[in-house]
Amino acid sequence: MTERQAVWAQAASLFDELAERTADERERIMARRTIPEPVRRWLDELLEAHDADRSMIIDRRVDDLARGLAGTGGTPGLEEMSGQQFGPWRARRMVGRGGMGVVLEGERADGRFDMRVAIKVLAPEAVGATAQALIEQEVRTLAGLEHPGIARLVDGGVRDDGVAWLAMEFVEGEPLDAWCDGHRPSLDMRLDLFRQVAEAVSHCHRALVAHGDIKPANVLVDEHGRARLLDFGIASRMADSAKDPGAGSAGRWCSPGYASPERLGGQAPSIPDDVFALGALLFRLLNGRGIRSAPEQTRLLSGREQVEAGDAAARSSKSGDADLDAVVDRALAPDPDERYRSVEALLDDLDRWSQGFPVIARRGGAAYRFGRWIGRHRSLATAGLLAAVALLSGTGLALWQADKARQAAELAERNAQSAQAAQARAESVNRFLLDLFEAEIPDLPPDRMPTTRQLVDRGIERARHPASGSPELRADLLLTLAGILIARKQLDEADGLIAEARGLVDFETHPELAIRLAMLDVDRNRERNRFEDMESSLERATALLERHDPQAIERLEMQRDLGRLYMRREQLDRAEAVLTEVQHAARQRDDADDLQLRLAGDLAVVAGRNGRPERAVERFEEVLRLKRAQSEPSPLSLATTLVNLAGLHARLGDYTRAEERYREVLALLEPFEDLPQGTRATSLTGLADLRRWQGRFDEAETLIVQSAEEWRRVLDLESVDEDFFIHYYLAELYGDAQRFKGAEERIETAIERMSTGQEAPPGRIAEARADLARYRCEAGRREAARQPLEQAREVLEAGESVSLAEAEAACADEPRGAGISQALIERARSGRGDLSRVARLELARAEQLAAGDPAAARGLVETSLARLDAVGAVADHPLLVRARALREKLRQDGG
Known part of the structure; x- marks a missing residue:
């Protein structure tokens, strides 16, 4: 021990x-x-x-207690995980700790995009070698759970040191019980939160995933009152699979305040267990306390108290509403067979309660059903009573009123029958899923959870069998299984299941299935890069949602996907029209804050790529406003928007504003100095550009070195010399400073890096070779420039490449500006916006025009001088000296 x-x-x-x-x-x-x-x-x-009796304390510490009592050892070193890397993610700080490990706030380490994640680090001794082998397969499954009420799992793996980790979407919010205690919401609000959680769990079950650890701490409520389910029982399932079943360890990897008797007894997570946990959650929301006291939980953990089958049922819910209490009590039934057969059935009974129908859980008699009818139709019941009185006096109006009351009663009965049919279908689906989890799978030990692949294979086999249910039900199940396969990149097999589903029913008469099929088609075509087909699928999905469920948020998401598809195909005007329409619709909704933010960013990118930097600035300013309006805006997210804005300001010639934005980014990132940031590196590069354009070359070189070091940390390189970055940018700097020998050496190294390990695009390498030829010609070594110039010409198109035009101008006989067209100057201005390059082109063009069109030449010279003055160029800047000399020559030639 x-x-x-x-x-x-x-x-x-x-x-x-x-x-x-x-x-x-x-x-x-x-x-x-x-x-x-x-x-x-x-x-x-x-x-x-x-x-x-502090149940919340027990619930928070249960993982530590369970792990300790189970004898799985400590988690040395996990508390010091801040700053470490997990795949492409880097941890910032620890935000929680449990028996399975720690939870860290993290971010994308390579700076390719900005995303906050919660990294759950699982202790090697808690996970076990067998479970580590399953984690990637489990992650692929759970990452496919797309639902607004689920904090999505985005990545996961096992590091070389044996540490398993999961990266999940970071959710800002309070635990459900703490939020309720602090906000004291109404009964309707509590039930609405519960429905959000239950619908998320139902979505999991349809994907053949049991959560395994539903409790208030695993439900966060954000500032808008939306519930998000997180921390799936993947760790529990892996831990259970790695333990000795005879030790009864499985039950110890769950929360004793919310787990079912069978789970506490050592059984693996299951759908009935999730139904029980939801019942315990609803009990807490209605009664303000848990189903088990803290003393009971501590006794369970220490082994002093055995789990009795009737422990929860002995404390029936006392919310003050007999029907609601009956719903809770049925969900908490000690015997799994006596509980609701599915989460859908539980939700259906809650809907029946809210609409005034008899609840299935209560099983009341005729008087009970009549009382519920009276509650639903008080006005109609009163009208019926008045009609009977008026009938005695022979009033025709009373007969009409009585008939309307009878029709309303018949409609209510039909609605009840429809609800019962929906419940019957939900129970059929749940029975199917239960059979999958309970089925014996060859060569699988009874104490081991089946893999997703095994469950899918078993599900396919059963969905194909007519005994599984109606054709509609079987088609529904086949589509669900196809969605799982698409998420796992098994597209051909998914195609087959979809074809089978099509053969079972006419989708035109089942709109809910038609919508799901259209959305699956979108995913299939996206995975296959069939963008023409994807466009048709998106349009069909959008049209179906518009017709049958126009308020669904998925309709707007489909439309946004269509706009982004147009962006990818460079149909920028079309993309902007679609995204603008979606943005307008999203602004009318209360549940689309995240969508609005993403749309604002999409539209900013469209404007920038469409040659409208001013419009791009406006839209990025809107993104910035939306982010700052959040209750606790992420500094890292703000930095990403600010660095985009800074680059646009520099491109537009607002150099003062650009520097302010870059400085703001660096200030925001100061508290995260230990964490490498692509946004920090980009800001340092931006400031280096400003100093280079000003002619303050020593300061620029210092900033480039700092930026290169930051990129080294981001890319996890041994040395800055491994990356082409520092060599490429120092070559550019030395060229501007007319230190051509140094520029030549640096660009040669950059070309070597880009041509080998880093595999840069051929066009980028060719541009660098053109720069190499230019530096050699500027240094008077034209013969040495011949080979790189020819290599550049083989790839780059004459008249299109600014680098090639500059190289040819530098290497040509007088006049130096030959080949520099006004079109090339405009291309340079609208591209990266490098002031030095633009000024060089303007002055070369002015030198070319000096003899034939001195007025045009003077215009170009004055434009360059104004540009250099705006950036604050020093008096001895080589370009400023050149521009002034050319202006004086033009003045003298003009008399």
């Missing part, structure tokens, strides 16, 4: 001995014992939670 295990064993033993004793008796007993400090610390916390 390890030292850590010994601590837990002693703490559990002492708690068992002291829990039911008085405070004085405890002190006397502990005074006679030698209790190590770690044991005493945990013992005091257990006893305090036990005495005060």
Whole structure:
């Protein structure tokens, strides 16, 4: 037994001995014992939670307690994970800790895009070697769970040091119970939150995933009152699979305040277990307390109390509404067979309650059903009573009223039958899923959870069999299974299942299936890069949603996907029209804040790529406003928008504003100095450009070196010399400073890096070779420039490439400006906007025009001088000296 295990064993033993004793008796007993400090610390916390019935304390610490009591050892080193890298993600700070490991706030490490994630680091000893082998397969499955109520799992893996990790969407919010205690929401609001959670769980079940650890701490409520489900039981499933089933360890990897009796007894997570946990969650929302007290939970954890089948049922819900209590009690039934057969069935019964229909859970008689009808139709019931009275006096109006009341009653009955049919279908789906989880799979030990592939294969086999249900149900199941296969990149097999579903039903008469099919077609075509077909699928999905479910947020998401598809195909005007329309619609909704932010960014990119930097600035300013309006805006997210704005300001010639934005980015990132940031590196490069354009070359070189070091950290390189970045930008700097030998050496190294390990596009390499030829010609080495110039010509198109035009001008006989057209100057101005390059082209063109069109030449010279003056160029800047000399020559030639 390890030292850590010994601590837990002693703490559990002492708690068992002291829990039911008085405070004085405890002190006397502990005074006679030698209790190590770690044991005493945990013992005091257990006893305090036990005495005060502080269930929330137990719930927060359950992972630590469970792991310790199970003897799985400690998690050394996990607390020091801040700053470390997990795949392409880098941790910033620890935000939580549990028995399975720690949770860290993280971000994308390579700077390719900005995304906040929660990185759950799983301790190697808690996960086990067998589970590590399954993690990538499980991650692929869970990453496909797309639902607005689910915090999406985006990545995961196992590092070389054996540490398993999961990266999930970062959610800002409060745990469900704390949010309710602080906001005191109405009953309707509590039930709405519960529905959001239950619908997310139902979505998981349809994807053949059981959550396994539903509790308030795993539901966060954001500032808009939306619930997000997180922390799936993947760790629990892996831990359970790695343990000895005889030890009953499975139950210890769940929360005793919300887990079902069978789960606490050692069974693996299942759909009935999730239904029970949802019932316990609803109990907490309605009654303000949990189904088990803190003393009961601590006794369960220490092994002093066995799980009784009826422990939860013995405390029926007392919310003040008999029907709601009946719903809760059925979900909490000790026997899984007596619970709701599915989450859909539970939600359906809640809907029946809210609409005034009899709830299935109560099983009331005729008087109960009549009372519920009266509650639904008070006005109609009153009208019926008045009609009967009026009938005695022979009033025709009374007969008409009585007939309307009868029709309303018949309609209500038909609605009830429809609801029962929906419940029957939901129970059929749940029975199908339960059969998959409960089925015996050859060569799979009974204590092991099946893999997703095994469940899918079993599901396909059963969905094909007529005994599984109606054709509609089987088609529904086949589409669900096809969606899982698409998410796992098994497209041909998914095609086959979709074809089978088409053969079972006429989709034109089942709009809900037609919508799902259209959305699956979008995913299939996206995965295959069939963008023409993807466009047709998006249009069909959008049209179906418009016709049958126009308020669905998915309709706007489909339209945004269509706009982004046009962006990808360089149909920028068309993309802007679609995205603008979606943005207008999103602004009319209360549930589209995230969508609005993404759309604003899309439209800013469109404007920038469409040659409208002013419009791009306006739209990025809108993105910035939306981000700053958030309750706790992410500094990293703000930095991404600001660095985009800074680049646009520089491109537009607003150099002062550009520098302010770059400085703001660096200030925002100061607290994250230990974490490499692509936005920081980009800001340093932007400031280096400004200093280079000003002719402050030493300062520019310092900033380039700093930026290169930051990119080294981002890319996890051994040395800045490994990357072409520092060589390419220093070559540019030395060329502007007319240090052509140094520029030649640096660009040669950059070409070598781009041609080997980093595999830059051929066009980029050719541009660098053109620059090499220019530096050699500027240094008077025209013969040495011949080969790189020819290599550049083989790839680049004459008249289109600014680099090639500059090289040919530098290497040509007089006049130097031959080949520099006004079109090339405009291309340079609208491209990267490099001031030095633009000024060089303008002056070369002016030199070419000096003899034939001196007025045009003077215009170009004055434009260059104004540009250099705006950036604050120093007096001895080579380009400024050249421009002034040319202006004087033109003045003298003009008399």
